[in-house]
Amino acid sequence: MQLTVWTYEGPPHIGAMRVAASMEGVHCVLHAPQGDTYADLLFTMIERRPSRPPVTYTTFQARDLGRDTAELFQSTLHATYERFRPRVLLIGETCTAELIQDQPGALAEGMGLPVPVIPLELSAYSRKENWGASETFYWLVRTLLSGRPTERAPRPAGQRPRANLLGPTALGFRCRDDVVEVTRLLEAVGVEINVVAPLGATPEDLLRLPEADFNVCLYPEVGELAAEWLGRQFRQPLVRTVPIGVGATREFLREVARVADIEIDLGRFESRLSWYSRSVDSTYLTGKRVFIFADATHALAAARVASEELGLTVVGLGTYSREFARDLRELAATLGCEALVTDDYLEVEARIAELHPELVLGTQMERHTAKRLGIPCAVISAPVHVQDFPARYAPQMGFEGANCLFDTWVHPLMMGLEEHLLTMFREDFEFHDAAVPSHLGGGDGSKAARPSAAQSTPESTPESTPEQAAPGEPIWSPAAEQELGKIPFFVRGKARRNTQRYARERGLETITVETLYEAKAHFGR
Amino acid sequence: MSAAGSSGRGAPPSELQICHEQGQREVFCGLAAIVWLHRKIQDAFFLVVGSRTCAHLLQSAAGVMIFAEPRFATAVLEDRDLAGMADCNDELDRVVGQLLARRPDIGTLFLVGSCPSEVIKLDLEKAAERLAQAHGGRVRVIAYSGSGLETTFTQGEDTCLVAMVPQLPAAPAGEDSLLVVGALADTVEDQFRRLFDELGIGPVHFLPPRRGSALPPVGAGTRFLLAQPFLGETARALAARGATHLPALYPFGVEGTRAWVLAAARAWGIADERFEAVIAAPVARAERGLAHYREQLAGKRISFLPDAQLEIPVARFLQRECGMQPVEVGVPYLDRSVMADELALVPADVRLTEGQDLERQLDRLRADRPDLTVCGLGLANPLEAEGLRTKWSIELVVAPIHGFDQAGDLAELFARPLIRQARLVA
Numbered sequence: 020m021q022l023t024v025w026t027y028e029g030p031p032h033i034g035a036m037r038v039a040a041s042m043e044g045v046h047c048v049l050h051a052p053q054g055d056t057y058a059d060l061l062f063t064m065i066e067r068r069p070s071r072p073p074v075t076y077t078t079f080q081a082r083d084l085g086r087d088t089a090e091l092f093q094s095t096l097h098a099t100y101e102r103f104r105p106r107v108l109l110i111g112e113t114c115t116a117e118l119i120q121d122q123p124g125a126l127a128e129g130m131g132l133p134v135p136v137i138p139l140e141l142s143a144y145s146r147k148e149n150w151g152a153s154e155t156f157y158w159l160v161r162t163l164l165s166g167r168p169t170e171r172a173p174r175p176a177g178q179r180p181r182a183n184l185l186g187p188t189a190l191g192f193r194c195r196d197d198v199v200e201v202t203r204l205l206e207a208v209g210v211e212i213n214v215v216a217p218l219g220a221t222p223e224d225l226l227r228l229p230e231a232d233f234n235v236c237l238y239p240e241v242g243e244l245a246a247e248w249l250g251r252q253f254r255q256p257l258v259r260t261v262p263i264g265v266g267a268t269r270e271f272l273r274e275v276a277r278v279a280d281i282e283i284d285l286g287r288f289e290s291r292l293s294w295y296s297r298s299v300d301s302t303y304l305t306g307k308r309v310f311i312f313a314d315a316t317h318a319l320a321a322a323r324v325a326s327e328e329l330g331l332t333v334v335g336l337g338t339y340s341r342e343f344a345r346d347l348r349e350l351a352a353t354l355g356c357e358a359l360v361t362d363d364y365l366e367v368e369a370r371i372a373e374l375h376p377e378l379v380l381g382t383q384m385e386r387h388t389a390k391r392l393g394i395p396c397a398v399i400s401a402p403v404h405v406q407d408f409p410a411r412y413a414p415q416m417g418f419e420g421a422n423c424l425f426d427t428w429v430h431p432l433m434m435g436l437e438e439h440l441l442t443m444f445r446e447d448f449e450f451h452d453a454a455v456p457s458h459l460g461g462g463d464g465s466k467a468a469r470p471s472a473a474q475s476t477p478e479s480t481p482e483s484t485p486e487q488a489a490p491g492e493p494i495w496s497p498a499a500e501q502e503l504g505k506i507p508f509f510v511r512g513k514a515r516r517n518t519q520r521y522a523r524e525r526g527l528e529t530i531t532v533e534t535l536y537e538a539k540a541h542f543g544r
Numbered sequence: 545m546s547a548a549g550s551s552g553r554g555a556p557p558s559e560l561q562i563c564h565e566q567g568q569r570e571v572f573c574g575l576a577a578i579v580w581l582h583r584k585i586q587d588a589f590f591l592v593v594g595s596r597t598c599a600h601l602l603q604s605a606a607g608v609m610i611f612a613e614p615r616f617a618t619a620v621l622e623d624r625d626l627a628g629m630a631d632c633n634d635e636l637d638r639v640v641g642q643l644l645a646r647r648p649d650i651g652t653l654f655l656v657g658s659c660p661s662e663v664i665k666l667d668l669e670k671a672a673e674r675l676a677q678a679h680g681g682r683v684r685v686i687a688y689s690g691s692g693l694e695t696t697f698t699q700g701e702d703t704c705l706v707a708m709v710p711q712l713p714a715a716p717a718g719e720d721s722l723l724v725v726g727a728l729a730d731t732v733e734d735q736f737r738r739l740f741d742e743l744g745i746g747p748v749h750f751l752p753p754r755r756g757s758a759l760p761p762v763g764a765g766t767r768f769l770l771a772q773p774f775l776g777e778t779a780r781a782l783a784a785r786g787a788t789h790l791p792a793l794y795p796f797g798v799e800g801t802r803a804w805v806l807a808a809a810r811a812w813g814i815a816d817e818r819f820e821a822v823i824a825a826p827v828a829r830a831e832r833g834l835a836h837y838r839e840q841l842a843g844k845r846i847s848f849l850p851d852a853q854l855e856i857p858v859a860r861f862l863q864r865e866c867g868m869q870p871v872e873v874g875v876p877y878l879d880r881s882v883m884a885d886e887l888a889l890v891p892a893d894v895r896l897t898e899g900q901d902l903e904r905q906l907d908r909l910r911a912d913r914p915d916l917t918v919c920g921l922g923l924a925n926p927l928e929a930e931g932l933r934t935k936w937s938i939e940l941v942v943a944p945i946h947g948f949d950q951a952g953d954l955a956e957l958f959a960r961p962l963i964r965q966a967r968l969v970a
Contacts, residue, residue: 020593020625020635022642024617029600052659054573054692057601059922065604069929071922078569081662081693095568102903114595115659115693118626143595144623365646387611402603 025364025384027339027402031141032113033058034151034241038159039109040072040189041217045159046105048096050088050116050123053078065405066190075099077116089121093130096123100132106222107163108136109155114143135222137162147362149240149314149340152188156217157244163225169253174232180279181211182258183231183249186242187218192317192401194218196414197237201262204417205235208283210275229253233278237261237416240314240340263320265290265328265421290418292425296329303438304429308513310335310376312359312367312385313400315343317415321380321399322350324424335359335374337367364388375512378432383407393508395431395456431459438507493522499530517542560890562878567901570922571851571876572601573692574700575656579606580942581704581752582615584727587651588756590616591643592690593636593668594658617643621660632666633674640675640685650683652756654704657689684756686711696876698774698852698941701727705751708759709781712751715763722748722808723760723787725779726772729944730754736947739805742822745812751778762787767811769804771795771946773886774853776879793885794854795946796954797861798830803885826948833952834865837959842867844915844962850874850900851920851937856886858918858940858954859894866955870894871912874905916958933961 032049039047040062049055055076062072077095079088100108110127124138137158141151174180182205187194195218202212213231214224228249235258236246250257256278262271269285276283295301309331311321315338325331336351337359338344344360351358359370368388371379379389379396383403389396398407399415414420433456495503499518506514514535521538522530575598578590592598599618606616619639624630636655644650653675655668668687676685688707690700705725715721722745724736733750740748749760751768766787770779773794783789792807793800802823809819846868848855855873862868872895880887890896897905909917909932917927917934924934935958945954 020619020621020630020632020639022617022639023596023599023620024614025603026596026599026618026620028596029604030596032597033600052573052692053569053571053696054575054601054659055597056568056570056922057572057576057604059570060920061604063923063925064921067925069925071926076568079693080569081691084663084693098903114597115663118660118663143597144621144626147596387614390611391613 021363022365023363025387027362027364027382027384028148029058029061030114030143031146031148031151031154032111032143033061034148034153035109035111035139035141035155036062036072036074037148037152037188037190038155038217038241039074040068041187042220042222044106044221044223045109046073046075046099046103046107047109047111048092048099048123048127049074049076049111049113050092050121051076051078051113052115053080055113055115061190065403066408067405068189072189073103073105075103079116084119088116088119089123089126092121092123093126096127096130096132100134106134107159108132108134109139109159110136111139111141112143113141117141117143135162150342152241153244156188156241157248159217159222160225160228160245161248163222164228164249164252167226167229167253169229171229171253179209179211180232180281181213181230182275182279183213183228183234183255184215185234185236185246185249186238186240187215188238188241189218190401191218191238191241192314192399192403192407193413193415193420194238196412197416197420199412200414200417200419201235201237204262204268204272205275207287208272208275209281210279229255231255233258233275235275239316239343261316261320262416263317263420264324264424265292265418267320267323268417268421288418290421292328292418292421295425301329301429304432305330307331307378307432308334308374308376309378309380310371310374311399312337312339312379312381314338315340315347317400319343319346319350320415321424322354324421325380325428326354328421329425329428331378334376335370337361337370375516377509378428380428395433395509397428397431399428432456433509493519493527493530493534495530496532499532499535502532502535514539560887560892560896563895563897565897565899565901565905567899567904569696569876569900570849570902570920571900572605572697572920573659574690574695574697574703575601575658575692576605576697577690577700577704578602578616578656580727581701584754585652585752585756586754587649588615588654589643589647589650589652590654590656591640592616592618592656592658593661593666594618594621594656594691595660596620598658598660613647621664626664632664633671636666636671637675637678640679644679644683652684652686654707655685655687656704657687657691657694659691659693662689662691662693684711696850696853698772698854699876701772702775702777705775705778706781708752709762709778709785712759712762712785715761715766717763718765719747719763720765720767720812721761722746722812723751723762723766723768723782724748725751725768725770725782726775727752728771728946732944732946732950735949739822739826740808743805743809743812743814743819745808745814767808769808770882771804772854773857773882774879776882779882791882791885793860793889794857796857797865797951798827798834798948799864800857800861801830801946801948801951802827823948830948830951833949834955836952837955838866840959840962841955843869845869845871845912846916846918846958847872847909847912847914848874849905849909849917849919849923849937850876850897851918852941853877854937854940855918856883856890856896860886860889861951861954862958863891864889865951866958868916868958871914872897872905872908874898874900876900916961918958933965935961 039045062068110124127136187198233256234246236242258274260271260274262268272283318338322333322336333354338347339362348358379385380399518538657668672685672687686707688703762785764786790807793803795801795804855875859870859873874897878898918937924936927934944950
């Protein structure tokens with residue numbers, strides 16, 4: 020058993036639903052107890068879709084368990100086919116159905132339905148949502164394209180290269196606008212889009228996948244398995260760079276140029292991020308300490324943007340996508356920080372508390388932690404809630420995506436002038452330590468929203484509170500404690516830690532005002 | 545308006561046609577009740593023992609709020625638990641230990657059963673006893689089921705309260721008291737308390753209480769009113785402890801609230817004149833509050849898809865006090881023992897359905913094309929896109945709608961989508 024306060028991913032059948040709901044002409048029948056239909060409202064409420072997801076549930080109850088739930092599954096499947104007439108059927112079980120072992124996939128195959136029926140093995144107790152989406156998409160592509168001729172004629176001279184965009188799904192973070200942005204980008208360099216899948220595709224579209232000259236995998240968590248199979252089967256090269264951030268987008272275009280054998284003039288493209296980040300207003304961002312936690316794709320991209328394009332210092336980098344742990348560890352090593360690969364919310368929370376970053380870039384879950392610790396936070400990856408399916412154009416990818424990243428990440432930080440004045444004058448009745456940045460409109464009633472560092476230290480890291488100092492830990496003198504209070508809240512936690520470390524390493528029993536400044540001189544900012 | 549509710553009670557609802565349906569059900573499981581129960585009982589923590597699906601349901605429903613200190617979590621079963629490689633009871637003890645160490649403020653811990661924990665027959669009641677002992681009286685540990693196999697949406701509150709009943713302290717012998725059963729908004733609770741005080745009814749207790757450490761007493765002198773229609777099992781459990789149920793309409797609108805308060809007044813032998821005098825001002829206010837919305841609602845046709853079990857009393861209110869015409873009223877299940885007064889007021893031309901076969905019900909809905917459809921959030925936007933106006937039913941359990949002073953607010957919930965439709969031109 021795992022104590023799960025918040026879960027980064029849903030169960031794998033949600034991944035299967037995301038693929039089905041992304042497409043047209045595909046219907047998913049899930050063997051599931053009453054209540055599992057809650058998943059519909061992820062699509063109708065969080066993503067605000069105007070139609071029901073193409074999913075039918077058997078919704079068995081306790082009284083059905085005494086009868087024939089296998090028969091219930093078959094009658095549900097039959098009625099579903101008759102009503103919706105899908106061109107492809109996906110068959111799956113949710114966690115409870117997996118326990119009663121009705122083998123719905125095998126049952127469905129024996130029913131002789133006149134359309135492809137794809138049984139899914141979803142392993143609800145060991146796998147999760149993205150894996151479910153990836154498997155579902157892979158089996159869809161593989162089932163529909165098995166037996167197709169694998170030889171392709173070379174692209175005729177003068178014909179524009181064609182690409183498939185693989186990976187975007189319903190409920191994916193900003194997939195809707197990323198597809199638009201990447202499509203524009205590729206069309207601007209003379210590449211045609213062959214098929215976008217699964218988002219918006221039909222089964223017939225999937226049959227056209229082999230017609231593309233190469234594949235672009237925008238979301239490896241979902242699309243890589245299928246993209247690699249296509250690569251093996253139809254010799255389609257794969258563009259692996261995910262174009263999030265200015266540098267990555269340029270690299271993406273260079274990779275496209277290589278794979279498609281075309282010339283691309285990178286000088287044509289600009290992102291405002293590059294200038295905004297160089298403008299003097301952004302100087303105060305230099306070295307701000309940021310903690311990043313997300314799915315692997317967005318975490319890797321964010322780390323690069325944060326360090327290379329905004330001049331922040333990445334102090335922690337983590338992901339819940341275990342499949343991509345190696346990539347993340349490598350990048351963390353080059354950034355000089357420790358990688359965190361976990362799906363345990365409490366572990367992430369403890370790491371953030373320990374590192375005292377000035378900004379957290381994370382998921383909806385990190386917003387909970389950031390609220391508790393009083394740290395500014397921006398969302399960069401799923402899981403997300405309704406506010407991160409915005410009405411406005413809000414891509415993460417391409418050059419416009421970079422513009423969005425700049426605005427979104429800088430917004431929660433205290434603005435430069437306010438930060439300076441707060442450090443100089445500490446007793447203002449309106450602008451003070453406990454108030455949220457005034458451009459966020461907190462006002463006086465929001466005192467609790469930004470507790471001072473001492474108050475905000477969670478129980479999970481008792482060693483950092485002076486009152487509960489472990490035996491052998493240096494004691495803060497009242498004067499030093501008072502002096503510490505003069506340091507702005509967003510760096511105070513780090514100052515406290517550094518000073519304690521400095522005193523400990525030198526065997527000091529008491530921390531004085533001098534110790535504080537000696538530690539400051541020793542470590543620098 | 546007279547006390548129509550009481551006069552109707554006992555009339556056999558034999559001519560009432562009830563259709564029973566079976567098929568796909570688009571409803572929440574009982575775990576969803578945690579979304580409001582965790583706010584009502586402030587020192588309680590809800591630990592679901594289930595799968596990632598259960599955890600995902602909870603955070604999808606409540607995770608839009610940002611919690612500095614979450615008050616619910618899931619002990620997610622893993623492969624090794626199912627394969628018997630790990631003893632589930634040991635694992636549960638470990639997880640609870642971890643949770644209590646992190647959250648010393650927890651006073652009551654609910655262990656909430658789910659579909660997976662029920663299918664593998666994990667005995668949470670025994671675990672609750674064991675854990676209460678192990679933690680030396682620091683926390684009260686209570687087990688109940690919120691699984692979709694056993695419970696539908698608000699039924700999760702019923703199973704939660706049922707599990708609390710054995711823990712309620714015994715009331716002193718010979719003391720009469722009124723117990724109001726069902727989670728109510730705090731302001732509504734205060735209003736009812738003032739009303740009963742004025743009538744001289746008391747002492748008044750509420751179940752669930754605002755803090756798990758302040759459980760209401762129960763005994764032979766306890767008479768209880770159900771504030772919510774989905775608490776049949778709780779009523780039976782309270783009766784088993786000697787308490788007496790005061791059957792009444794549910795306190796929605798003027799008529800319902802009046803009948804509900806009257807049931808207590810009769811039990812306390814309050815004279816009719818006194819009763820009328822005390823409720824006169826709130827009734828007059830409620831009538832004024834309702835008047836704003838009657839015009840928008842009168843004559844409009846409304847259908848209810850099964851969801852929260854509030855459908856019958858709310859339809860009664862909308863029909864009799866706002867002039868709406870119910871077309872189909874669907875309920876997830878029908879417990880006649882606590883619905884008798886309400887059923888007596890359901891007109892014969894209303895299509896009353898118990899259970900659900902979703903696709904067929906939607907076919908009927910599309911054929912009926914009512915002016916307003918009350919349904920869950922999985923269906924609301926898709927129906928809106930088909931040109932049907934909807935009112936999402938979950939709001940009925942997370943908004944203050946009981947009592948005289950909320951009658952106008954309750955009507956407003958249904959008028960709002962219609963007013964909105966009239967306003968939006970783009």
